[in-house]
Amino acid sequence: xxxxxxLPNTWIGRARPRDAAARQAAGGGRFVDDLRFPRLxxxxxxxxxxxxxxxxxxxxAAASALPGVVRIVRAEDLDPIMSPWxxxxxxxxxxxxxxxxxxxxxxxxxxxxxxxxxxxxxxAQAEDAxxxxxxxxxxxPAVTDPEAALAGAxxxxxxxxxxxxxxxxxxGGDLATAFAGAHRVVESRFSTARHTGVTLEPxxxxxxxxxxxxxxxxxxxxxxxxMMKEIFAKHLALPEESVRxxxxxxxxxxxVKVHVYPDDMATVAIxxxxxxxxxFVADRMESFTSDxxxxxHRIHARMAVDADGRILALEVDDLTAIxxxxxxxxxxxxxxxxxxNISGGWYRVPAYxxxxxxxxxxKPPTCQYRAVGxxxxxxxxxxxxxxAAEALGLDPAEFRRRNLIADxxxxxxxxxxxxxxxxxxxxxxxxxLEIMDYDGLRAQQAQARAEGRxxxxxxxxxxxxxxxxxxxxxxxxxxxxxxxxxxxxxxxxGAVTVASxxxxxxxxxxxxxxxxxxxxxxxxxxxxxxxxxxxERTPYGGGTWxxxxxxxxxxxxxxxxxxxxxxxxxxxGAVLQADPQSLALAGGAVVDAATGALRMTLPDLGRLGYFxxxxxxxxxxxxxxxxxxxxxxxFPFAFTNGCQGSLIELDPETGFITLKKxxxxxxCGTVINPMLVDEQVRGGVVQGIGGALYEECLYDTDxxxxxxxxxxxxxxxxxxxxxIVVAHIAxxxxxxxxxxxxxxxxxxxxxxxAIMNALNDxxxxxxxxxxxxxxxPKRVLDAIKHGRTHQ
Amino acid sequence: xxxxxxxNGEHVAVDVAPRMHLIDMLRDRLDLxxxxxxxxxxxxxxxxxxxxGVAVRGCLVLAVQxxxxxxxxxxxxxxxxxxxxxxxxxxxxxxxxxxxxxxGMLAVAAELLDAGGTPDREAIRxxxxxxxxxxxxxxxxxxxxxxxxxxxx
Numbered sequence: 029x030x031x032x033x034x035l036p037n038t039w040i041g042r043a044r045p046r047d048a049a050a051r052q053a054a055g056g057g058r059f060v061d062d063l064r065f066p067r068l069x070x071x072x073x074x075x076x077x078x079x080x081x082x083x084x085x086x087x088x089a090a091a092s093a094l095p096g097v098v099r100i101v102r103a104e105d106l107d108p109i110m111s112p113w114x115x116x117x118x119x120x121x122x123x124x125x126x127x128x129x130x131x132x133x134x135x136x137x138x139x140x141x142x143x144x145x146x147x148x149x150x151x152a153q154a155e156d157a158x159x160x161x162x163x164x165x166x167x168x169p170a171v172t173d174p175e176a177a178l179a180g181a182x183x184x185x186x187x188x189x190x191x192x193x194x195x196x197x198x199x200g201g202d203l204a205t206a207f208a209g210a211h212r213v214v215e216s217r218f219s220t221a222r223h224t225g226v227t228l229e230p231x232x233x234x235x236x237x238x239x240x241x242x243x244x245x246x247x248x249x250x251x252x253x254x255m256m257k258e259i260f261a262k263h264l265a266l267p268e269e270s271v272r273x274x275x276x277x278x279x280x281x282x283x284v285k286v287h288v289y290p291d292d293m294a295t296v297a298i299x300x301x302x303x304x305x306x307x308f309v310a311d312r313m314e315s316f317t318s319d320x321x322x323x324x325h326r327i328h329a330r331m332a333v334d335a336d337g338r339i340l341a342l343e344v345d346d347l348t349a350i351x352x353x354x355x356x357x358x359x360x361x362x363x364x365x366x367x368x369n370i371s372g373g374w375y376r377v378p379a380y381x382x383x384x385x386x387x388x389x390x391k392p393p394t395c396q397y398r399a400v401g402x403x404x405x406x407x408x409x410x411x412x413x414x415x416a417a418e419a420l421g422l423d424p425a426e427f428r429r430r431n432l433i434a435d436x437x438x439x440x441x442x443x444x445x446x447x448x449x450x451x452x453x454x455x456x457x458x459x460x461l462e463i464m465d466y467d468g469l470r471a472q473q474a475q476a477r478a479e480g481r482x483x484x485x486x487x488x489x490x491x492x493x494x495x496x497x498x499x500x501x502x503x504x505x506x507x508x509x510x511x512x513x514x515x516x517x518x519x520x521x522g523a524v525t526v527a528s529x530x531x532x533x534x535x536x537x538x539x540x541x542x543x544x545x546x547x548x549x550x551x552x553x554x555x556x557x558x559x560x561x562x563x564e565r566t567p568y569g570g571g572t573w574x575x576x577x578x579x580x581x582x583x584x585x586x587x588x589x590x591x592x593x594x595x596x597x598x599x600x601g602a603v604l605q606a607d608p609q610s611l612a613l614a615g616g617a618v619v620d621a622a623t624g625a626l627r628m629t630l631p632d633l634g635r636l637g638y639f640x641x642x643x644x645x646x647x648x649x650x651x652x653x654x655x656x657x658x659x660x661x662x663f664p665f666a667f668t669n670g671c672q673g674s675l676i677e678l679d680p681e682t683g684f685i686t687l688k689k690x691x692x693x694x695x696c697g698t699v700i701n702p703m704l705v706d707e708q709v710r711g712g713v714v715q716g717i718g719g720a721l722y723e724e725c726l727y728d729t730d731x732x733x734x735x736x737x738x739x740x741x742x743x744x745x746x747x748x749x750x751x752i753v754v755a756h757i758a759x760x761x762x763x764x765x766x767x768x769x770x771x772x773x774x775x776x777x778x779x780x781x782a783i784m785n786a787l788n789d790x791x792x793x794x795x796x797x798x799x800x801x802x803x804x805p806k807r808v809l810d811a812i813k814h815g816r817t818h819q
Numbered sequence: 820x821x822x823x824x825x826x827n828g829e830h831v832a833v834d835v836a837p838r839m840h841l842i843d844m845l846r847d848r849l850d851l852x853x854x855x856x857x858x859x860x861x862x863x864x865x866x867x868x869x870x871x872g873v874a875v876r877g878c879l880v881l882a883v884q885x886x887x888x889x890x891x892x893x894x895x896x897x898x899x900x901x902x903x904x905x906x907x908x909x910x911x912x913x914x915x916x917x918x919x920x921x922x923g924m925l926a927v928a929a930e931l932l933d934a935g936g937t938p939d940r941e942a943i944r945x946x947x948x949x950x951x952x953x954x955x956x957x958x959x960x961x962x963x964x965x966x967x968x969x970x971x972x
Contacts, residue, residue, distance in 0.1 A: 049910045052918025053925065055853030055893035062852035150847075152838075228857050228865055228919040228953050279855070279919030280953045312858040534917030534954050707913050707959060714956035738862035738951070746957040747948030751940075775956075 039547040040766075043703035046539040047554075048532070052277075059277045060232030060249050065305040068234070069098050071298055072154035073291050073308075074144040074161055075317065076136030079172065079390040079731020080183070083136055083143055084164030091146060091160040096153030100161070101145040101298055103131035110297040111263045113288065115354035117504030120361045123193040123386075125354035126184040130294035135168070137183055137352035138392050139731055140317025142291045147298060147306065170731035174326070174349035174387040183352050183388050192354055193361040193386040197368050197444050201379040206341035210332035214415040218799045220404050220780070221724035222324035222349070225397050226743055229279020230310040231319060233292045235299035244271045246296060249278045251286040251531055252571035257563045258507035259288055259357065260296055275561030278533040282398040282715070284319050285533070286573045288356040291318060316736040321725055322363060322397035324349045325404045329371075331412040332379075337420045337430045341379035342372045342443065344408055348394075349387050355395035357506040361386055363394065366401025366493070372409050373442035373491045374453050374669065375431040380443035390731045396573075398712065402492060402777035403719055410488040410781035411799055414788065424785065425466060428457055428489055439663075442491075449662075451669040452757045453489055456693045460487065463755050464673045464691045477793065482678040483688075484790025487671060488781035494696070494770025495579035495666035495761070497659060511659035512576075513567025514584040516545055516592045518652040520638045522616055522630035524549055524592075527559040529569025530581030535772060536704035537577050541585045543700055544766070548589035549596075550613030551630065567655055575770020578700055579666055583764040584658040590765075591654035599637055600628050602648045658764065666761045668769040670694040672713070674782040675750075678790040680812055683805030685721060685787060687750040694774050697760040698767035705771045706754040712775020713752050718744045720780035721802050791815070822886040826851070827895025835882040842866040842877025844885075845892060853893040854922045857951065864950030867923035868892050874930040893922035902929060904970060908963040916954030923950050928964045937972050940965060 051057070076083075088100045112127040132143040144161060148154035171177045177190040207213055234247040244266065250256050253273040261271045278285060295308040310318065325348045332340040346367045350360035368382040417427035432453040433440060440448055460466075466485070473483040501508035515527045526545050532538050538558040546553035559565050569584075570576065593613050600618040601608035604627055612621040618628045636643060637650035644650070660666060673691040678684075692709050699705050722742035726734040735741045760767025780801060787808070788797050796815030798807060823832050826849060835844055840859075845851045845868070857865030859878045866877035869891040896902045905928055908914070915921040924947065931938070931946045938946065943964050944957070952960065 045910050045913060048918070049913060049915055050906075052915055052921050053893075053906045053909045054897035055922060057853065057855070057918045057921070059855065059919065061856070062846075064850065226951075226953060227917075228863060228951060229855065229917065230857075277918065279917045282953070312860070312863075534915070536913075536916070703913050707916065707955060710956035710958050711916065711954045712956075715953070737860065738858045739860065743951060743953070744957075745948045745951065746944045746961065749944070749957050751958055752956060 039543040039553055040700050041702070042543065043701060044539065044543060044553060046536050048538060057277050059229050059279050060234055060247055061309045063234055063247055063276060065236065068305045068307055069147050069149060069302065070151040070154050071145050071147050071295055071306055071308045072151060072158050073142035074158050076132065076139055076141045076143055078136060078165055078167050079139045079170035080168040081136050082166035082168060083134060084166055086144060087162040091157040094153065094157045094160065096149040097157045098147040098149065099302060101147065101301065103129060103133040103143060105301065106130050106294060106297045109264060109300050110293060111265065113263060113356045115356040115359050117359050117501065117506055119504040120193060120359060123354060123359060123361045124187050125192065126187060128290060128353050128356065130290050130297050138390055139733060140392055142294060145294055145298060147302065170390040172389055172391060172727055172729055172731050174347050174389060177349065177387040177389045178385065183390060190388040191385060192350060192388050195365060195368055195384045198381045199443060199445050200377065203341050203343060203379045203381050206379040207330065207332045210340050211335040212416065212419040213330060213332050214412060214419050215330040216411060216415055216799055218327045218329065218408050218411060220323045220325045220407065220719065220801050222321050222391065223719055223723035224316065224319050224321045224725055225282045225284035227280035227282060227284050230312065230315045231285060231289065231292065232309040233295050234305060234307040235296040236305040237299040237303055239303045242270055244300065246273045247276055248273055249285055250275055251281050251533060251573050253531065253561055253563050254529060254568055255508050255571065263293065264297065264300060273563045275531055281533040283396045283400065283573065287320055287358065287395050289318065312738060313736050316725065316741060317392060317733055320355060320395040320397060321351065321392050322394050323404060323719065324394065325367065327404065327408050329408050329412050331416050333416045333420060337422050337427055339375050339377050339431050342377045342412065344371045344382040346384045347387065349389040349391065351391045351393035352388055353393045355393045357508065358396055358501060360393060360395050362396055363401045367405045369444045369446050370402060370405040370491060373444065373446065374433060374489050376433055377443035382444065391727055398715055399773035399776035402490065402773060403716055403780045406488055406490040406777050407781040407784055411784060414785050424487055425457065425461055432457065432489060447663055448667050449761055450759050451491065451667060452695045452759045453669055455757050456669060456671050456695055457489060459755055459757060460671045460673050460691060460693045463753055469675060482680055482790045484676045484678060484786035486674045486782045486785030486789055488778045488785060489671040490669065490778040492575065492668045492770065492774045492777050493665045494575035494668050495660050496574050496576060497661065497664050499664040500574065509568060509570040511657050512569030512581040512584050513655060513657040514581065514588045515567055515653060515655040516585065516588040518592060518596065518630065518634050520634040522634055523555045523557065524551060525557045525559065526585060527566045528581050528585055529566045529571065530577040531561045531572040533572065535708055536701060537572060539704060540578055540582055540700040544582055544585045545589045548586060549593055551616045567657065575772040578768040579761065579764065579770055580658055580660065582700060582768050583766045584656050586766045587656035587658060588654045591656055592652065595651045595654060596633060599648065599650050600633055602645050603636060604628060660763050662763055666763060666769045668696045668774060670774050670778060672778040672782040674786040676783065676786040676790060678787065680794060683808035685803065685808065687717065687748065690750045690752045692752060692775065693755045693757060694771060695757040695759050696771040696774070697758060697769040699756060699758060700768060708771045709754050709775045710752045712773060713779045714744045714749055716776040716779025717749065717783060719801060720783040724802050820883050822883055824885050825889040827892060837881065837883055839882045840878050841880040841882045841885050844882035845877065851892050851894055855919050864923045864927065865920050867926045867950065869926050869929065874926045893925060896925060896929065905929060905932065905967050908967045912959045912963040912966070914955060914959040914963040920950060920952045924952065924960055931964065932967060932971065937968060
């Protein structure tokens with residue numbers, strides 16, 4: 029059992045500020061682009077200006093002659109160095125994709141695809157040279173619409189068609205009977221827009237090939253250094269021990285930085301080719317055209333309900349467009365697959381059917397981005413819930429109360445069959461309504477409406493996948509570890525060093541590991557030094573993604589720290605001639621467990637253990653470093669749950685939506701640092717709001733990106749964002765002693781649905797409804813106009 | 820072109836190409852890598868620095884334009900006690916996660932605080948609204964600035 033927060037010597041559960049925040053605020057951030065190396069050269073890529081085009085002759089003569097140009101690298105130059113890859117996994121039966129190379133050859137299949145690299149002494153010189161490269165392009169028709177893609181010619185002829193993957197899940201009772209016998213049937217289409225991660229630090233990589241040692245060191249802004257090491261070694265045909273991957277500070281990731289990108293791979297191959305350090309940092313235009321995109325979905329859904337307001341059946345049909353390749357090694361089938369897995373997942377749904385089609389198109393590849401598939405599944409489910417409530421004349425909160433899975437029903441399964449360990453939907457909803465003052469808001473809304481103002485109130489319940497087991501990727505053959513490791517070491521002076529395989533991108537990974545180790549070892553977290561992001565200095569593990577850092581890496585740290593505590597007590601017991609069970613660790617010392625009396629300080633013990641073995645009793649070998657690993661086994665995922673509420677005001681004259689306030693109740697199990705969890709939730713909510721209101725990669729029918737700058741692609745800024753109230757319920761997972769689940773994606777999972785429901789609540793008196801994200805002022809005005817016409 | 824400039828209180832003379840941006844000079848010629856580059860066209864605010872006390876985008880100012888001026892970057896702010904409360908508030912409120920936007924946020928916040936007065940949250944949000952942060956959702960940043968403003972008032 030973990031102790032309550034108010035006990036001394038307890039760090040789990042405390043809102044402790046992060047050491048890394050102090051370092052960053054003092055200008056001590058050190059990202060890939062901040063690293064300085066002798067003989068470093070810079071690479072810039074020639075990218076296809078066309079969505080689909082045959083690559084003809086390439087003339088590099090003028091570019092080669094520019095001062096500072098070191099080498100111009102063509103696709104075939106890298107063939108002897110690097111092998112291609114294909115983004116498929118065995119457990120996604122039928123998923124297909126084409127081989128992908130570091131530099132495209134033959135035919136370019138999306139705008140932004142790298143086809144040639146210029147290496148120069150400065151990035152500016154490399155870009156100057158790029159401008160002089162002549163390419164004989166032969167544009168081909170581009171397919172940008174998923175329906176057209178499925179009906180048309182294959183982008184990769186060898187694949188036969190553009191259907192990358194399809195899956196149907198059908199569970200429970202007979203769907204047709206349920207719909208035929210329903211009291212009410214509601215149906216709707218939804219769309220979520222293709223958008224992208226927009227990490228403020230663009231992707232960056234610096235590869236250093238040491239010919240004398242035949243060793244590659246890659247400094248990489250990645251979430252998964254051990255995975256990248258495997259991949260670099262495999263595709264460079266190097267023994268694994270020849271590759272080291274180091275993560276410096278990583279400036280936001282959100283899934284963007286966990287994938288294999290051709291330009292990153294090309295940079296590494298070029299470093300091997302040239303035998304010197306090579307750096308690539310994407311500029312913002314490159315980020316928009318070559319970072320993974322996500323969430324281009326069109327959904328049609330139907331829900332059947334009985335006269336008591338209970339769901340009888342749910343049917344979801346999802347068509348998603350992933351670009352021309354399934355991304356390596358996680359694949360681009362996962363997002364749609366999550367929609368199938370998660371839709372309806374918090375309700376009792378006696379009959380469920382979900383159908384997914386994944387189409388290739390000539391736009392940049394899509395892959396996992398924060399809250400993979402959840403924003404889509406939650407928007408569809410909660411949009412349908414509100415429609416059903418409206419058809420029944422029920423308040424949306426009451427409809428949810430009647431249909432949410434009971435808090436005492438666990439373990440149980442989602443409509444799709446996915447297993448849940450323990451969730452708290454009813455308690456979470458009740459808490460949300462309380463912190464929102466839901467009834468008060470409804471009264472305020474009625475008052476405002478009487479005054480001609482249009483307030484909208486929306487709620488959305490949801491689940492979030494966290495702590496995935498090997499069933500997520502490893503089972504399909506990907507070099508992606510579901511386990512993580514942690515080494516905890518006592519230093520001679522009483523400090524503790526923690527080395528963990530989970531990684532830090534600003535969420536506070538290192539801070540929570542400090543707190544976990546400090547808690548188990550009875551020391552001040554300030555005396556815990558944490559090492560992450562280095563394949564040679566940390567145990568092996570998966571890294572940080574899918575909200576797994578705290579739940580899996582945190583548990584490995586807890587177990588290693590407990591193991592070290594036991595070894596410290598054993599050593600102290602031997603020295604003090606005391607039963608180790610009678611000793612405890614507190615205040616940086618070994619104390620008597622019963623009285624708390626000081627027996628020996630940790631510095632005294634450390635010095636004895638490391639320097640004065642001569643004083644130890646015979647046969648006593650101090651073991652002051654302990655490594656433990658952890659992975660989940662009983663449940664494929666540790667689901668979390670929560671609900672969100674949104675209050676908006678709509679201006680029907682301009683179509684503008686003002687976000688007045690947002691509320692979240694989140695159950696992520698044990699909370700290690702409540703401040704950091706709240707900030708994960710808030711940041712996640714704002715990212716979800718981005719998808720709901722602003723963000724869309726706009727393409728014309730030829731596959732040209734129309735808004736590839738930050739001036740044109742809108743992201744949430746401080747001025748438009750609401751204050752966000754966060755409250756917690758804790759249902760710890762029993763799979764670990766720590767009990768933590770994940771908190772990184774809940775905000776993003778639920779926010780778009782809450783905003784959509786609030787908007788439609790405000791639009792209802794105008795007979796208008798909108799389910800196509802983002803909800804731009806133009807779309808809002810069009811919906812109002814359409815509503816007026818059809819009144 | 821030879822320019823002469825005060826950077827974080829130190830006098831430096833640099834020979835730069837006319838096309839070089841101030842932020843590139845600071846990062847690549849002076850190795851002051853604390854300021855970060857996010858979009859290179861003045862939208863994201865990551866490279867915001869103080870130029871003669873005014874918050875400017877380092878990517879929209881040419882190095883030659885800063886000839887004879889005083890530049891203050893996050894490294895300089897960290898050595899200057901006038902900003903200790905602001906930095907401490909950012910840490911206490913966790914007003915940063917990855918930290919990439921932070922040097923720019925601090926410069927813009929410092930400018931607002933220097934102007935005096937007691938703007939409300941909405942006004943603080945509006946002032947900070949030219950700087951993009953993908954991690955925090957902004958609330959903690961606004962909280963930090965508001966805390967310092969109230970403490971200084």
